[in-house]
Amino acid sequence: MRSGAIMAVGTLASRVTGFLRTSLLAAALGAGAIADAYNTANTVPFIIYDLLLGGVLTAVVVPLIVRARERDAAYGARYEQRLFTLAVLGLAVITAVTVLLGPVFIDVYGGSMHGSQRDLAVLFARLFAVQIFFLGVSAFSGAILNTRKRFAAPMWAPVLNNIVICTTALAFLLVTAGKVTPDSISGLQVGLLTAGTVGGMALQTLALWPSLRGSGFRWRPRLDFRKGELGQMGRMAVWTLAYVVITQIGFAITTRLANSAGVRGRAEHLGDVGYTPYFNAYQLFQLPYAIIGVSVITALLPRMSEHAAAGRLAEVRDDFSAGLRLCSVIILPAAGLMAMLGSEIIVVLLAHGQTTLANAHVIAEVLRMFAIALVPFAGYQLMLRVFYAMQDTRTPALISLAVVGTNIACALTVYRLLPADKIIVGIAGGFALAQTAGAAVSWVVLRRRLDGMDGRRVLGTYAKLAVALWPLIGFAYAVHAVVTAALGEGLLPGLLALAVGGAGGGALYLAFAKALRVGEVQTMVATIAGRLPGVRRG
Template identity: 35%
Template sequence: MTDRIARASLFLASGTIVSRILGFLKAIVLAATIGVVGSASADAFAVANGLPNTVYVIVAGGVLSAVLVPQIVRAATHEDGGAAYINKLVTLALVVIGAATLVATALAPLLAWIYGGNFPPDTLALATAFAFWCLPQIFFYGLYTLLGEVLNARRSFGPFTWVPVLNNVVALLGLVAFGVLFGFDPTGSRTADEWTPGMIALLAGSATLGIVAQAVVLFWFWGRIGLRYRPDFRWRGVGLRSAGRMAGWTFGMLLLTTLAGIVQTRVVSEASGYGASVAATDAAWLIFMLPHSVITVSIATAYFTRMSEHARDGLLDRVRQDLSGAVRGVGLILTLASAVLVVVAYPFAAVFQPGNFTSVSALGNVIAAFALGLVAFSVLFVVQRTFYALGDTRTPFLFTLVQVIVFSIAALACLLFLPREWIAVGVALSTTVAVVIQLGLAVALLRPKLGTLDGRRVVVSLARDLGAVIVPVAAGFATLWAFGGFREGGFAIADRWSAIVVMAIVGSVMALLYGGILWLLRSPELRGFVAPALERLRRR
């Protein structure tokens, strides 16, 4: 990893860390406001607030990431630096996303039924009411992605990862206002028919207002790098047809992913009122995504623009080096992160819903099941972005199709063979198994495109990381057991603060052991991260 890439990744990670910390605070306050496990209100809001992101992803989300950055990088060779192309592409995208937002909002009852049709009638009605307030987020998700990806392509990486801080602040204020005005409900005992229009408007409306804020503020950052958005409806003659061909396969891939999401929500919603269901699965996924967002997305985003430039210039050896460096860097950190999440799953669950061991174990088991697939999920993200840099969106469609088939079969099997209180855990494990299979297929399909994948060095690095984490895992479980992390009333799960303290202790023990073992094993990836910091300390 070059020093420039390292600095960019660290800057991106710092913004993501702040945003994610606030996001967790928001999730904790939300749990205190409407509950998590066994809460009809939480399940209804989880379905409704997830719909905008789902619809947006179908319409344009991954298409923009897969197509926009490579196309803007290529357009940078134009006389105007690509400004005209950017205005045309952004205008076209906003027209499409705006139309999709209007249609989706009108279809709110249908969309709520597709995902929450297994809910009791009053819970489904509440989810529909939330959806009318949440679905306008689609347009502003699109605006945020468009403006942010253009900034990334121009090597202005910071705003895209820092402005979600504003979103979380606005949403937090809305949750606090809701709790003050209508009361907090950490056990989720408030029934669906107790919700008034004012309560619905405040909870869902503040969530939407946060998305609006994070999108609109990016116009200011455009001005700072010399860009001005001017609507341009003359879409012919700037290569949009080739972009459309690329986007077609990505669109198909996103439809597959959405189908898997529908299967997941329908299956876990069967457990609503019995144990971990939609809201608990969302909370576990939020925890799972923390290290992925902070580490993988930051590293991959910093690499992706450079990888696209190398692919544009036909420098496949450089693309291969970028891929190898990104995977080894991700593997180094995510191996530890995955292990820590598995060990501290119960205390992490207690941060959301402390005191009740049944609820803690229900959510904790889902967290651990997701965390087992963290490394594979993050490496897959890097491999997928490599295909996009090469201008290939067809192959990701193919290996995503396999993943969706495997996941759907496994998730439906959970519905048939597992008791309701274990369905969410089974679905999380199904996700892990499907992602591992998807990664293996993706790597096999990528190798012919690059000739070789620097496989020996990557495998040795990942194996070294895996071997180094064994002792830390044993030490982590022993430490957690000593703090009562696996029994009713234990200090580690008694309340939020004790859970946070124990997680900090366990995480520190595991990190020190892991880093020490890798240092003794002379891990070049670890030394590559640590050496610049040590050199700066020596100079001071």
């Protein structure tokens, strides 16, 4: 809980500034053709990183480093050096190849982009590819810090990235007059967006080095791998890469369909209904999971890896149960508030500048659909880490076939059946269904592996939280209905509804959860209160 709290504060700062970044970029670029080109191109570096390194870091590197250090501290330190050197060299090669293949990636993910929009997206894709190197070094550095039980710096470093991009968006607004399109954007504006986007990631990477040095890590390039080390990593990485490839195939298809929906929507005069509204809604949907879910998962993974290495599967089961129940305390009410106050959240955060009220309504529809996915998504992600802690990367890859297959089938179905302005809402619904399938299958498999999942306690906690959630939902919906009827829509009515509905609904939720004796809520409240100045501990 202490480690999770430290990371949650850092993640909260990161996500709050990330919200500001999303809001300012939406104000600067809008939700139309130029925003689709920017967001699609800026997604490519993260896709390539996930394909070739991201999953390996989580599923392979952290457990291997933990086990190497358990075997021998000096050997573990040398092993870290070898892995870090291999990662740096690999990242340099991957970055260069991605720059060359920029047009290919836009053809894959850009859907029906053509003309000046496609040209701009290709240019951005090539320029933004430099982020792959910094992103990989940053993630690898964070993984090393996590194995050394230093969680704060990796959670706080993204704040610097967000600040740089916020400044870039403001500067873009200052040098821009009127609406910018792919045909009218200037070289200065392209250079400004590129410098801010790439520079922010570079600063995020450099910010981790003081913490690395403070932890005792000194990088001395070496590639003197011992016999069997690369083979062990390769055997684990093969299935991890298979998992990532499968998930990215699903992402490529849904992104392409969303971009095609945007082109169709503009041609049919239905507004901006493409990838950018979907992208913005997804960023907001992830906030509760990122604040509490990622923090708890990151703190638990080294601990679960140690227990799994020692064969203490009962303790792995207990760690999972505690993490899932703790996550649910925040994630359930967050899903309820997103569903009831989604319109107000989007209007307050994004309906500014180039992003209109009509754009906000589209994003809010997608966000409400994503809210359904929040609980199964968090549970599925936590269960994946249990497999990784046991050095099993094969099972998650096989489960992902069912998850991605469901997602693709739903996306293709809604693309063919729904009007253009409803396609991205349907794709979000397919995502929710796929995450539910992944969570259900993972639960069944892990239940056999761990000789149970502490299901009675987990389901008991969820049942109590579900009861406590209904007063929040009712109150938030009532506030939404009253404020909308009395004051209409806009920034001030949205702020009022969020303040009253969020605070009042949250208070009702806590009161009912306490009355139902939900221990995880009491633990979290006590931990937060104990960290506040002037609050007595006891």
